[in-house]
Amino acid sequence: MKNLFYNFFLYAIIASLIESCSIFNTSTIPKKAYLTDEKLINAIELTNCILDSITIFDIVFNDSIKNELNSNQIPIIETFGARDPMIFVPKGYAEIHINRAALSSYLAEYSAKDKKKLNVYPEYLLCLLLLHEVGHINYHDYGLFFDDSSTLNTQMTLAKEMELRADRFAANCIKKKIDNYGPCMLDASMISMSISSMSWNLSMNRIVYHWSDITNSKMYDQSYSHPNLELRFLVLANEFTNSVDSVDSNDLIEDFLKRRQENPLDTLFIKGKH
Numbered sequence: 001m002k003n004l005f006y007n008f009f010l011y012a013i014i015a016s017l018i019e020s021c022s023i024f025n026t027s028t029i030p031k032k033a034y035l036t037d038e039k040l041i042n043a044i045e046l047t048n049c050i051l052d053s054i055t056i057f058d059i060v061f062n063d064s065i066k067n068e069l070n071s072n073q074i075p076i077i078e079t080f081g082a083r084d085p086m087i088f089v090p091k092g093y094a095e096i097h098i099n100r101a102a103l104s105s106y107l108a109e110y111s112a113k114d115k116k117k118l119n120v121y122p123e124y125l126l127c128l129l130l131l132h133e134v135g136h137i138n139y140h141d142y143g144l145f146f147d148d149s150s151t152l153n154t155q156m157t158l159a160k161e162m163e164l165r166a167d168r169f170a171a172n173c174i175k176k177k178i179d180n181y182g183p184c185m186l187d188a189s190m191i192s193m194s195i196s197s198m199s200w201n202l203s204m205n206r207i208v209y210h211w212s213d214i215t216n217s218k219m220y221d222q223s224y225s226h227p228n229l230e231l232r233f234l235v236l237a238n239e240f241t242n243s244v245d246s247v248d249s250n251d252l253i254e255d256f257l258k259r260r261q262e263n264p265l266d267t268l269f270i271k272g273k274h
């Protein structure tokens, strides 16, 4: 654990320093991120550049266009239900559904320029989300996460394993592009840096704003379908570390898992902290 946080911090700082390499001009990033057509198209173009044999289509409104697509062409369908998840693959369909309002709030929360946070470009974050959903389609685990309850827990479930598998799919697509020196190599590198920045921001958010939470409730999984978001980004960031760093990034994951067990769940429930 020696110099663990120092190294992690240094990595995140380097990420913020080289952000000028991006195809997206820093000066065009609004203070409040929201999902405009331009951002969506940028993210789709980048996702398609990172994917090899699969293509994502722009929002498809017309069923006849949808029916003409082959199995390697994934349509994006916009949904408007107030309770629809921000992005998901519906049960039985090889489609990505987006709820633009929910997705906008998420991107705004994690991409907004904030002095206390490392910058994360909404296009890069959205590209990661799209790659994750393509991962679900690739493994045919469509919409299984809907059978869910929201209770704090640390229990590993099949649904959580599927989430991590889809995360790993996204990471592998990005890593392949970084290694191949292809047309989107720089942006693929920037997505990996954004993952480190997200990981840093999530950890900082918990440490700075929830330091008095002795139950460590922010470290638990919030449902039986998805692992804790901070933990997921630690695992994702670990996918991009080389053999020299890997001891440190593994330590970060182990430290997280150890610390969230320091206050057992029954303490959480007794105190009514869920």
Ligand SMILES: [Zn+2]
Pocket: 132, 136, 163, 166
């Ligand atoms: Zn998922």
